[in-house]
Amino acid sequence: MSDSIAIELRDVVKRFGDVVAVDHVNLQIRDGEFFSMLGPSGCGKTSTLRMIAGFELPTAGSILIHGREMGLTPPHLRPVNTVFQSYALFPHMTVAQNVAFGLEMRKVPKAEIARQVKEALELVRLSGLEERRPRQLSGGQQQRVALARALVNHPEVLLLDEPLGALDQKLRKEMQLELKSLQARVGITFVFVTHDQEEALTMSDRIAVMNKGKLLQVGTPTEIYERPNCRFVADFIGETNFIDGVVIGRDGNYTVLETPEGLRFRGLATRPLSDGTQVTYSIRPEKVRLLAPNGELPPNGLAGTVMTVNYIGSDTRITVRINDRRTIDIWEQNTRSTLDRDEYWQPGEAAVIVCPPDNALVLSE
Amino acid sequence: MIKTAPATTASARIRGAFSEGRLTWSGLALTGFSILVYLFLYAPIVILVLFSFTRDEFGVRWTGFTFDWYIRLFNNPRMMGAAWNTLVVATVSTIVSTIIGTLLAMAMERYRFRGRNAMEGLIYLPIVVPEIVMAVALLAFSAIVFDVIKMVTGETLRRNLTTVTIGHIAFSISFVVVVVRTSLKNFDRRLEEAAADLGADSWQTFWRITFPLILPGIIGGALLAFTLSLDDFIISLFLSGPGTSLLPVEVYNRVRRAVTPEINAISTLMLILSMALVALSQLLQRRR
Amino acid sequence: MATIQQQQQRRDRIRLALLLTPGLLWLLLFFALPLVIIFVYSFMTNDALGRVVYEPTLNNYITIFTQSLYVNAYWRSIWTSVLTTVICLLIGYPLAVFIARSPQQWRMPLLMLILIPFWTNFLVRIYAWQIILANNGIINGFLEMIGVGRLTLLNTEGATLVGLIYGELPFMVLPLYAAIDRFDFTLMEAAADLGANKVQAFLRIMLPMTMPGIVAGSVLVFIPTLGQFVVSELLGGAKVDYLGNLIQRLFLRANPINWPLGSAMAVLMMLVLLVLIMMYFRVTSEEER
Numbered sequence: 001m002s003d004s005i006a007i008e009l010r011d012v013v014k015r016f017g018d019v020v021a022v023d024h025v026n027l028q029i030r031d032g033e034f035f036s037m038l039g040p041s042g043c044g045k046t047s048t049l050r051m052i053a054g055f056e057l058p059t060a061g062s063i064l065i066h067g068r069e070m071g072l073t074p075p076h077l078r079p080v081n082t083v084f085q086s087y088a089l090f091p092h093m094t095v096a097q098n099v100a101f102g103l104e105m106r107k108v109p110k111a112e113i114a115r116q117v118k119e120a121l122e123l124v125r126l127s128g129l130e131e132r133r134p135r136q137l138s139g140g141q142q143q144r145v146a147l148a149r150a151l152v153n154h155p156e157v158l159l160l161d162e163p164l165g166a167l168d169q170k171l172r173k174e175m176q177l178e179l180k181s182l183q184a185r186v187g188i189t190f191v192f193v194t195h196d197q198e199e200a201l202t203m204s205d206r207i208a209v210m211n212k213g214k215l216l217q218v219g220t221p222t223e224i225y226e227r228p229n230c231r232f233v234a235d236f237i238g239e240t241n242f243i244d245g246v247v248i249g250r251d252g253n254y255t256v257l258e259t260p261e262g263l264r265f266r267g268l269a270t271r272p273l274s275d276g277t278q279v280t281y282s283i284r285p286e287k288v289r290l291l292a293p294n295g296e297l298p299p300n301g302l303a304g305t306v307m308t309v310n311y312i313g314s315d316t317r318i319t320v321r322i323n324d325r326r327t328i329d330i331w332e333q334n335t336r337s338t339l340d341r342d343e344y345w346q347p348g349e350a351a352v353i354v355c356p357p358d359n360a361l362v363l364s365e
Numbered sequence: 366m367i368k369t370a371p372a373t374t375a376s377a378r379i380r381g382a383f384s385e386g387r388l389t390w391s392g393l394a395l396t397g398f399s400i401l402v403y404l405f406l407y408a409p410i411v412i413l414v415l416f417s418f419t420r421d422e423f424g425v426r427w428t429g430f431t432f433d434w435y436i437r438l439f440n441n442p443r444m445m446g447a448a449w450n451t452l453v454v455a456t457v458s459t460i461v462s463t464i465i466g467t468l469l470a471m472a473m474e475r476y477r478f479r480g481r482n483a484m485e486g487l488i489y490l491p492i493v494v495p496e497i498v499m500a501v502a503l504l505a506f507s508a509i510v511f512d513v514i515k516m517v518t519g520e521t522l523r524r525n526l527t528t529v530t531i532g533h534i535a536f537s538i539s540f541v542v543v544v545v546r547t548s549l550k551n552f553d554r555r556l557e558e559a560a561a562d563l564g565a566d567s568w569q570t571f572w573r574i575t576f577p578l579i580l581p582g583i584i585g586g587a588l589l590a591f592t593l594s595l596d597d598f599i600i601s602l603f604l605s606g607p608g609t610s611l612l613p614v615e616v617y618n619r620v621r622r623a624v625t626p627e628i629n630a631i632s633t634l635m636l637i638l639s640m641a642l643v644a645l646s647q648l649l650q651r652r653r
Numbered sequence: 654m655a656t657i658q659q660q661q662q663r664r665d666r667i668r669l670a671l672l673l674t675p676g677l678l679w680l681l682l683f684f685a686l687p688l689v690i691i692f693v694y695s696f697m698t699n700d701a702l703g704r705v706v707y708e709p710t711l712n713n714y715i716t717i718f719t720q721s722l723y724v725n726a727y728w729r730s731i732w733t734s735v736l737t738t739v740i741c742l743l744i745g746y747p748l749a750v751f752i753a754r755s756p757q758q759w760r761m762p763l764l765m766l767i768l769i770p771f772w773t774n775f776l777v778r779i780y781a782w783q784i785i786l787a788n789n790g791i792i793n794g795f796l797e798m799i800g801v802g803r804l805t806l807l808n809t810e811g812a813t814l815v816g817l818i819y820g821e822l823p824f825m826v827l828p829l830y831a832a833i834d835r836f837d838f839t840l841m842e843a844a845a846d847l848g849a850n851k852v853q854a855f856l857r858i859m860l861p862m863t864m865p866g867i868v869a870g871s872v873l874v875f876i877p878t879l880g881q882f883v884v885s886e887l888l889g890g891a892k893v894d895y896l897g898n899l900i901q902r903l904f905l906r907a908n909p910i911n912w913p914l915g916s917a918m919a920v921l922m923m924l925v926l927l928v929l930i931m932m933y934f935r936v937t938s939e940e941e942r
Binding site for chain 1: 553555556558559560561562563564565566569573574577578
């Protein structure tokens with residue numbers, strides 16, 4: 001993986017009438033990386049992708065591909081190719097004709113086209129289906145044709161617009177792994193748009209999280225999950241307990257906040273926060289520990305009552321009430337069978353929860 | 366009970382999923398009624414064809430089989446001339462209205478422009494204006510144009526096949542636009558983006574992707590225009606001149622005087638032509 | 654950058670102009686302008702040779718409103734068109750339900766069967782009814798055979814009505830089918846479940862939901878029926894005058910021909926059509942609410 005920049009967005013804005021779809025986005029995508037753009041529908045990720053491809057032009061700002069300013073370059077002259085959301089395969093052409101289309105447009109000699117089409121179809125394991133029409137293929141096969149059709153042109157960057165959205169769960173999981181290994185083999189930069197956080201975490205080298213046109217955070221999957229920089233990112237990726245409060249001071253590395261009813265929590269802040277700032281305390285349910293009460297509260301501990309216990313196989317999900325208005329969710333991994341474990345948590349039982357401050361975050365806004 | 370059972374299963378099969386397979390009196394009544402309507406629709410046509418082979422010179426009774434009426438028809442220069450005229454008018458009208466209509470459909474479906482709503486109205490108006498109004502309007506218009514030409518060049522023009530063709534094109538355009546627009550609407554614009562993404566410029570994209578995919582719609586529009594022209598009577602009557610009669614007008618003039626099996630024969634031939642056209646359009650649709 | 658964008662815009666404008674111009678010109682010249690001409694003609698005068706004299710007058714309209722020949726023709730045409738539309742609706746609705754409720758693979762063939770007669774020449778279809786209804790035709794032959802004796806069937810207003818219904822029925826069935834096919838019949842079960850009987854369920858659920866089809870079909874049937882003159886001539890025996898017969902005669906066959914009066918009739922017919930269709934839309938949209 002080299003350090004050169006494949007795609008750079010400089011202060012890109014896209015407006016559709018009064019709607020700001022993309023709001024001053026700055027972004028650098030490195031050569032050879034699997035880069036995902038993640039966010040809810042309407043967050044601007046697809047608009048961003050379409051601007052890179054050239055289907056839309058930015059209202060302001062500029063887009064560079066390998067240092068070249070794209071400006072008003074029309075899509076057919078850009079060094080990128082796209083895998084479309086529902087593939088957009090040409091229904092009146094065979095698989096081979098679909099894959100050959102881009103090469104024909106570039107006036108590649110016929111023999112060369114035949115060779116490259118064959119190669120591309122081998123790459124996506126579709127050899128033998130050359131003469132089929134798109135509608136005679138399964139969803140997964142269509143997906144591969146779309147991939148081959150784009151990759152055969154050796155684009156500098158491959159853009160993928162929710163390419164797995166139309167597949168069922170099982171196929172989707174398979175394709176995720178396959179796409180990832182394919183990307184490693186061809187070494188082309190992939191820009192992958194998805195609204196599925198699990199998909200983004202599984203596949204990406206880096207993820208950009210977007211909401212309402214704004215780029216919120218860019219980072220590796222671990223960074224995004226473990227160190228979200230705002231409430232939206234923490235909420236959108238995985239699940240988490242949120243507790244609102246006000247900063248009242250610091251304790252070593254930790255920032256301390258107090259809730260309106262006087263509870264205190266400690267966690268890591270991503271940036272310095274002055275006293276009195278309205279903040280949200282966030283801790284993932286699997287990071288909270290649950291203990292039996294033994295008279296004395298441990299550090300960072302709170303007394304509570306078990307309300308519900310839900311067994312879901314790999315985990316048990318427990319909700320603990322800590323006062324009249326607050327509950328905390330805790331996921332305990334079932335490291336051993338809970339069958340015949342009478343001593344396991346029962347609703348109504350008194351319990352103590354411990355929130356380790358190293359695993360908790362204090363987020364502003 | 367037992368006796369009615371086979372009939373019940375048969376009609377249940379006919380009605381299939383009706384009321385989830387439950388046989389009801391209302392369902393039976395509906396089926397019976399519908400069969401009667403289909404009979405109503407087909408009886409006249411069957412009788413028409415049948416009586417083109419009758420010996421009866423009034424063509425209303427079966428008095429024995431003969432091919433005479435077809436032979437007389439083919440030896441009737443007036444009828445044959447009218448048939449030829451009809452085909453020429455329909456062909457020219459189809460070609461012109463299909464081209465103009467397809468261009469219009471592209472403009473309406475792909476562009477936003479000032480006066481678009483007014484254009485929309487202008488396109489759909491010929492479909493809702495009664496044909497007789499259009500016919501008299503075109504008649505009056507052609508008379509004025511001829512007067513002007515006479516004043517300027519001194520040449521006396523009469524209504525002829527050209528005037529009829531112009532009229533047929535004027536009402537066919539709207540129908541072509543409707544049909545082609547439907548296929549443009551169903552056309553997935555992302556296919557054009559995909560082509561551009563793969564390096565095709567807008568000209569290549571149109572001829573390699575868009576045109577082949579909306580072609581069935583264009584052919585559908587053309588077939589409709591052809592049939593409308595063949596079928597048209599009112600505008601043909603008002604706009605054709607002496608000696609340039611079209612088939613429907615010729616049939617009309619004959620029928621007003623007397624019924625003869627020769628008319629049955631020509632009608633049967635027209636029926637076969639129409640059926641062949643429908644079959645052709647269906648075939649093309651299926652090949653999609 | 655701006656100049657490239659401007660270039661793009663100019664290219665788009667040129668393309669649009671190329672697409673629009675032929676159709677726009679044709680429709681303006683051979684459709685809109687002729688309509689304007691007859692509108693102007695309707696306020697002109699006629700001379701004894703049937704030539705249009707350019708002297709503005711309201712006489713044509715006065716004639717139409719005062720002479721019973723014309724007034725009656727309007728009423729007769731309107732009444733016949735309404736009757737034809739209603740009967741087509743009464744026949745077409747159950748038929749469309751039947752097709753929409755048939756097994757999936759039967760629906761298209763059944764619909765095609767409705768269309769095939771419609772693809773034959775209009776005149777031919779009317780002529781076929783002449784054969785059937787003639788004095789020595791099939792029906793009378795049958796009636797004679799069973800001892801009823803011959804009846805006058807052809808050249809009656811009844812025959813006109815039959816011909817009109819026969820000719821226009823497909824125009825009613827197609828939009829009705831489109832609407833009924835979209836209708837979710839489980840809604841009828843939901844209505845029944847909530848205590849509605851069949852009639853109530855039909856009136857409260859199915860009828861309002863299929864109203865767009867009813868409206869489209871009615872308009873499609875009503876318009877050509879209002880202007881027809883062939884059916885009443887060939888099957889009605891031209892015994893009474895409908896709007897279309899009078900207009901045709903005034904333009905082609907009267908002695909002298911009278912285009913200004915014919916134009917006024919045509920203009921008034923369009924007006925009647927406009928008013929009736931607007932009234933109809935008003936009523937049916939209330940029904941839908």
